[in-house]
Structures are given as structure tokens and as C-alpha cells.
Amino acid sequence: MSDLFIGLMSGTSVDAIDAVLVDFGGEEKIKPRILAALSHPIHPSLRSAILALCSPGPSELDRAGQLDRQLGQVFAEATNTLLARAGIEPSDVTAVGSHGQTVRHRPPGTVSSPFTLQLGDPNTIAALTGISTIADFRRRDMALGGQGAPLMPAFHRAAFKTEGNRAVVNIGGMANITELKADGSICGYDTGPGNALLDYWVGLHKKQPFDRDGGWAASGRVSPELLNRLMSAPYFSAEPPKSTGRETFNANWLEQALAGLELAPADVQATLSEVTAASIAEAVHSFADGGELLICGGGARNKDLLSRLQRRLPTWSIADTGTYGIDADWLEAVGFAWLARQTLLGLPGNCPGVTGAKKEAVLGAIYPP
Structure with a gap:
């Protein structure tokens, strides 16, 4: 064939x-x-x-x-x-x-x-x-x-296997991680929301399909109270294997977390970006202290999100999968x-x-x- x-x-x-x-x-x-x-x-x-x-x-x-x-x-x-x-x-x-x-x-x-x-x-x-x-x-x-x-880890292992510690993170509507360990073992799971809530919020307030380059999120300030509320979701502390979707992370979940808070829309967007970065970074930290992080999916084009990830992962080198021959998109x-x-x-x-x-x-x- x-x-x-x-x-x-x-x-x-x-x-x-x-x-x-x-x-x-x-x-x-x-x-x-x-x-x-x-x-x-x-x-x-x-x-x-x-x-x-x-x-x-x-x-x-x-x-x-x-x-x-x-x-x-x-x-x-x-x-x-x-x-x-x-x-x-x-x-x-x-x-x-x-x-x-x-x-x-x-x-x-x-x-x-x-x-x-x-x-x-x-x-x-x-x-x-x-x-x-x-x-x-x-x-x-x-x-x-x-x-x-997630089903991509088997393919990630075939395409990106390495002798060092390498993680592949897909940031689509939801985000997921594949951990490729130096000993050849593999782990992976959904980390939580990726772009879905960011797209929802910018669509609601800016009538745009997505926050280009994360520019609107970058203009806001993270709300510690909202961040704590969102990161307290049981899913984040659950042990793998685990997977998720809009059934868990959706507009109703966000609106419930916003109850009683008076925040500028841009600050909510900044906090949502921080949630995505924080949940991914926690997964990466639980994998290894340092290594190479390859990003794919729409989030690979979000400069604000990538900068938040780099701040949270200073010992990791971050690049997109195009570096290794397969375009992140x-x-x-x-x-x-x-x-x-x-x-x-x-x-x-x-x-x-x-x-x-x-x-x-x-x-x-x-x-x-």
C-alpha cells in the first residue's frame, strides 16, 4: 500500500x-x-x-x-x-x-x-x-x-521520542500533556481548559472568535480571588488517568466562579489565561524539574499564554512542534x-x-x- x-x-x-x-x-x-x-x-x-x-x-x-x-x-x-x-x-x-x-x-x-x-x-x-x-x-x-x-501520546512517542525529558502540550479548546520520559515510559492526560473559555469570553465582550496573540488578556490584570476559585475545581487535583471537556469547563462554571466579584472583562480574560498556564505548568512540574516543552494547537500562537507558561516554567525550554518538523497547527x-x-x-x-x-x-x- x-x-x-x-x-x-x-x-x-x-x-x-x-x-x-x-x-x-x-x-x-x-x-x-x-x-x-x-x-x-x-x-x-x-x-x-x-x-x-x-x-x-x-x-x-x-x-x-x-x-x-x-x-x-x-x-x-x-x-x-x-x-x-x-x-x-x-x-x-x-x-x-x-x-x-x-x-x-x-x-x-x-x-x-x-x-x-x-x-x-x-x-x-x-x-x-x-x-x-x-x-x-x-x-x-x-x-x-x-x-x-487523550489519544495523541502514542503518536507523540513515535514522532518526538528523545533521550531526555520532553513534554508535548496540545492547547486546543482543552489542553493535554504527553510526558516522554528519558527511560522510554510515557504518561499523558488532559490538564484542563485551553482556549475554550478564552474564546467564549472574548466572543462575549469583543465579538471576536479568539483573542489574537492574547493581546486582550495581556492588557488585563489577574484576579487572585477568581484564580483561586477557578483552580479549586476538583478536576485539577484529581490523579490521572483523566480527561475532560466542555461538560466540566464551560460558561456556567465560569459564571458561578464570578458570582459576587466585580471585575473588568479584561481582568477576567487575563485570569482565564493564567488558569490555562497554571494548570499546564502544574502538570509539567509534576513530571520533571526541567527539560524541553513542545507546544502545539491554537495556543501555540498565543504570545500572552506562552509568556505566562515561561514565567511559571523557568527551567524548561519552550518551543512549538514545528521545530521538529510538524507544524503546531x-x-x-x-x-x-x-x-x-x-x-x-x-x-x-x-x-x-x-x-x-x-x-x-x-x-x-x-x-x-
Whole structure:
């Protein structure tokens, strides 16, 4: 088989679909090379419908069924647009690895019957692209008692393994860490909110989709009282394995913490940025006293957030994953292309030490064209 794969990812921020065309080189040692990449827009009305479904409400099942199909069509559009831009025929691509759009994540410890739900019908993707599609990566791990997340640590180990201490932190809507230890062992978990609350707050007060470069947060002052309230959330002190999402860190959670406080909006934004930095830094400190920290995801472009991280982690060198050949904006999408490759090769895609699953497992289901 060829070693060209496509990875698709839509994260908690629900701002776009990241699509990448990756050549893994056909060698035992993974050397992913991005041949083409794009950020495919999600129409504001579709984004609103997705975000509405992320919060419990009436007629969820009917809305979910329709959104599953609609998202499948949009993922297929992203794939076909990517191929046209790259000048690659669908027949040249081995498979599409599609993460889908998470609309509910209830890991072990939060409900009696844990589940995770991603929309974006892979049957539709396969039919409209003519390419085998691999999807539903999280539920096998959860069926084995795992969190179903994070799934990137196995890929991070393949792409960034080192002889020293290295941590990879993805800052998307939520943030997660992969700890690559010098002895070859690995650990990883969600650290807490990444950009989701920052995006919510700047949208509410500035009518902007995100705080570019963290400029608005940098103009404010951190509220010690609000910071303490937010950092007292039980999730932060819970031991891994653990994963989280909008079900825990959402607008209602923030509004409850703000009760009785009179703060300038910019000061709230600064405090939210500090929460993201503090929760990531605590995870890094628990890993090692120093080393190399690689950042990916939208947060890699947030200068204010990165400066807060550096202040809290003076003994760590901080860079983005582009330093090692994989652009920080596309790393997760590349990771799902890699997971699709693992599936076809019959190789495990999860790390039980990360998710808490009973054993390693081949992840995902294959949907022929």
C-alpha cells in the first residue's frame, strides 16, 4: 500500500476542520511529511448547532442524527478540497483518518456508563471521497475501561521520542500533556481548559472568535480571588488517568466562579489565561524539574499564554512542534492520519498507561469507499 494518509480533526473550539495530507515515508521509523494542509471553515450556523448540542437540551437525538450527516458531508468537502489543492487523486490515498466532532465526553468516574460521542458520519465521508475512511477511534479504548482520551501520546512517542525529558502540550479548546520520559515510559492526560473559555469570553465582550496573540488578556490584570476559585475545581487535583471537556469547563462554571466579584472583562480574560498556564505548568512540574516543552494547537500562537507558561516554567525550554518538523497547527490532524495507518497495519493506537485501558488495542473502524 502507499504511505499517503489524510488526517481530519475538529477540536473543542469548533472553529474549523484541520485537514492534512501526510506521507509517512514507507519506513519503520516514522518520518511524517505534510504534503498539504488546510483549515476548512465550519459555517457559523453549523458551529452554533454543534455548540448547542454540546449542552444538554431537548430533541438531542434528532439533532445529533442530522448533524452527524451534515458533518460527514463537510469532512468530505474538506478532504476533496485538500486533494484538489495538492493535485492528488483519491486513488493515491490509502485512507482517511477522521476524528469527528466531539459533542459529549463522559469518561469513567463521571457517569455510571461512560461514553464518548463524535459526529461526522464516516460512511458519508467514504462515499463522497471514494477513499476508505477510518473513524471512531475513542470508543474501543473506553470499552476496555479507559478514558478514551487523550489519544495523541502514542503518536507523540513515535514522532518526538528523545533521550531526555520532553513534554508535548496540545492547547486546543482543552489542553493535554504527553510526558516522554528519558527511560522510554510515557504518561499523558488532559490538564484542563485551553482556549475554550478564552474564546467564549472574548466572543462575549469583543465579538471576536479568539483573542489574537492574547493581546486582550495581556492588557488585563489577574484576579487572585477568581484564580483561586477557578483552580479549586476538583478536576485539577484529581490523579490521572483523566480527561475532560466542555461538560466540566464551560460558561456556567465560569459564571458561578464570578458570582459576587466585580471585575473588568479584561481582568477576567487575563485570569482565564493564567488558569490555562497554571494548570499546564502544574502538570509539567509534576513530571520533571526541567527539560524541553513542545507546544502545539491554537495556543501555540498565543504570545500572552506562552509568556505566562515561561514565567511559571523557568527551567524548561519552550518551543512549538514545528521545530521538529510538524507544524503546531496541524499536529493533531497528522496524529489521526497516523492512527488510521496504525489501524490498517493492525497495530495499537492507545497507551494504557495514559488512558487507563486494560490493554493496548487497535483503534477505529474501517469504512470502505
